[in-house]
Amino acid sequence: MPARVAALLTLLLEQPISLYAAAVLRIGYGFLYFAFLLREFPHRDEIWGPGSPWTPTLAKQLFDQTGWASILTLSDSRAYFEVCYTAALVTCALFMLGWRTRAVSVLFAVVVTSFHARAIFMTDGGDTLILLMALYLVFTACGRRCSLDARRTRLRASADKTPRLPLDQPSGELRRHFRDARLTVVTVLHNCGMLVIAAQVCFLYGSAGLYKVQGASWGNGTALHYALHLDLFQPWPELSAMADEHDVLIAIACCLTVLLQVAFPFVLFGRLKYPVLTMLLGMHLGIAVFLGLPLFSGAMIVADTVFLPDRFYRYLGQLSRRVVPWADVREAQTPTPAEAALVPPQSGHTG
Template sequence: METRDDRGDAAKDEDTAAKGEDAAAKDERAPVASWWDVLRDCFFTFDRRTLGFTRILLGFFLIGDLFRRTWAWTDMFADTGVLPNHVNLWRPQGSGNFSLVNAFSTSGELWVLWAVVLATYVCLLIGWKTKLMQVLSLVFVTSMNGRVLLIENGGYVVHNLLLLWTCFLPMGDRFSVDALLASLKRSRERTADDLNDRSTLDDPAKPDQHVTLIGPVLLIQISAIYFFNVVHKTGPAWKNGTAVHFVLYVDRMVTPIVADLRDYAPSWMILFMTRMVLAFEAAIPVCLLSPLGRAWARRLALVMMNVLHIGFGATFVLGPFAWALCVFSTLLIGREDWEIAARTMRRLHRARVVLFDPRSPGALFACRVLKRMDRFGLLAFEESTAAARALSARRPDGALVTGAEALADMIAALPLGPAVAWALRLPVVGGAVTAAMDASQRRGLGRALGLRVPERSEVAPPPAPIRVAGRRALAALRELAVIAMFVGAVNQAAVELWVIKNRWKVPHPEPIRVLSQKLRFLQGWFMFSPNPVMDDGTLVVDAVTVDGRHINPFTGEPPNFDLLNAKSFGYSQIWCDYFARIKLPGNSAYRDAMKEYMYRYPERTGRPEDAIVSGEVYWVKDWNPRWGSTQSYGEERERLFSFYNPKARARAHTGAPAQPGKAAE
């Protein structure tokens, strides 16, 4: 006999089957993704959260690069430096490249410029007036990189391109002051219900997914950097796996810690690292351009790029090259990655109920800001007029906390908040913050700052049609500009890359040349190609002071000609490349400026006895150790030129001064 339970189970089975059939029918009716949908999602789409995150890293990178330049700021850019403005203007190094820095000559002017550049980078970091700061950063970076081409390398070109291509992206739509201010203006909350409504958090006209032509352009640009770098590595040292060995012994480039450790690197590690470099450079373009397994392919490319360039950056002084490409790599973070990050970082035990006094403008404003920063939705808001303090928090167990402890709980619920919240729980810091919160409540700081409780809750209406049309027109112009710059980049690559120009003669029309070369958006990708650097060398100046001492004015020490036993010269990238370029015959026109810089050595030291009377400039080089050896060999010395300072000679002591070239070797 069929029981009631049996009949119930049968009915459930029938319901389940019916639901399954309905689901299957819905799946059959679901639209199939078109080729455009696939291409759009794979190549044309950025997540605005990714752009905001990249902007933050870009800001830190630019600030770090500015401080990297600081130690040689006036040495490179001032009229008292190695290449004064008038020399640069009358004997231009490039084909008419533009540099705003040419307008600043004196040390005082340049330090004012330095402060303006730093302020611009900080504004870009926090996302205030983001688009303006992106454009200004592009101008400043290309101007600094183009001012002294004697120190330009592939890293400066990547630096320029990073600023160029990101200028076309809306990097201030997430995680920025601009986004916060726009959201506060768009939605004016008054009550707890308003604060708990997250539907107006982001601009509906700016969804997370941003579709643009710069997507495939960026993927092609990054792919080209790696593809042509690996294609040009055709030398025997790359083929037999010994290339890294020779590069590690270039003392003008390696960092001191690498110089101390390189002798202990086993042969198998050198062979492995050489093969790894080639494999990564070959695999990255495939991962970037493959529509198959897009999410995992991009993750793999991101990991390979960072492993490669963090290694480069820690091993060599390459300027901005390694770190610029690390910033580039963050543009590969996709929607799926943000979803994983949110699930991983969201912790329910950090959920809090924020109690606020709706009569307090300061407390209400703090809640409005917290709502916009609470991307995990862990904060709920509740009005409370009975509490002693205008702002407090209730924990899941019902415990009520106030002051710095409450603020720490609220911040800990935000993305990356725990990294900051712990400081508020320190006794000294917490006590000071609690006292400051109490004082601001007593004195009505919110009202004093112009904060007001709105008369009513309101949400801004949608923008007028004319404004929407204007935005679309600007977007169309932006996409056209992307196409124009991409055409210039492709043409520049065709006339610059060895594998192309050695086979075909590609025309270089003047308008397109200007697009690429005016601000140094070059495309020559052949680092350590076709073979790595097999020799090492540096500039050594043997100068004689008025009191007969031998000194190298670039180091402040006696000239050292012993390269065979060198363990990293400890140069920055700036001086490393300057020495390597000034020795070339094609740059001999800039040696008079170098002499004047050396004559001003006592101005930099503040010691009149350091005045230089005469000297000789040498290029000293040796050959990197053979495979299986750690000892350099074949030291050579080439005298580039001599110099005599008539002003210092007139002040020299009576008697014949010491002759250059007699320093201890």
């Protein structure tokens, strides 16, 4: 037991986990919210702007009761709203690209929180999940891989030839201790953030499965039949009617959905998680197509990637270089032991 505790502390304090998964989360949620804001651009004033039926005054009254906050309610000016909307689009794009990620991740969290709180009665589970992930990603080193920060750090490291102060001198020793302490804090925050994200996804699937077990419609295999006949969730009525004709497949899909969600937290420590994640991918794609919930499905698919190891993403990098010969090979290389043991700051500065 002491050896296991020591190994756990070493993993938590010295070695960053799932750096590629954190990058995929950053790219995925940045892209999803960027696409979401672009899609709602023609309707932005009716949803979040001064022309919304839920006026900024009503929103402020609700904030006094709930404790929410939004930068969109600081002014009723239409010009101010347009500036905020443009800044939100730019922030999402920069976050997705990984430019100055440490600071931009905070701005991205502020953007998502502000838009979510401004029209909170129009949000769904996908919006709530993106909000939670945006807050969690602030504490992670999500710009360490597949980002402009990583590229800039690599270029600076190859071009930096300036002599450094010997660490055996008093000032060099102090600087070394300060650097080690800073890197330890960054590593601990990153690891804790990734563990919280994984726990959030497990809790989401487990609670959803347990709620479904309590319902009779999921037990007898008719829940999806009723869902396919809801006018609000029928982007293509003909496709929904065609799918509803297969009663046996609908019943199997109901039972399999409950089984996957309840069993998900218990299969994460073995190879069984890969077929489970594959089936969950198919389930979310079905939700996006048949029920017309692409944002929710995309948020769940991106969240599931946190359970894929870094070796999986390095393999994808190697595979992409075979398909795209001009791809940057240095992103997918295995990190050195010194690089794997420490998480340098995401802004591009090196120790």
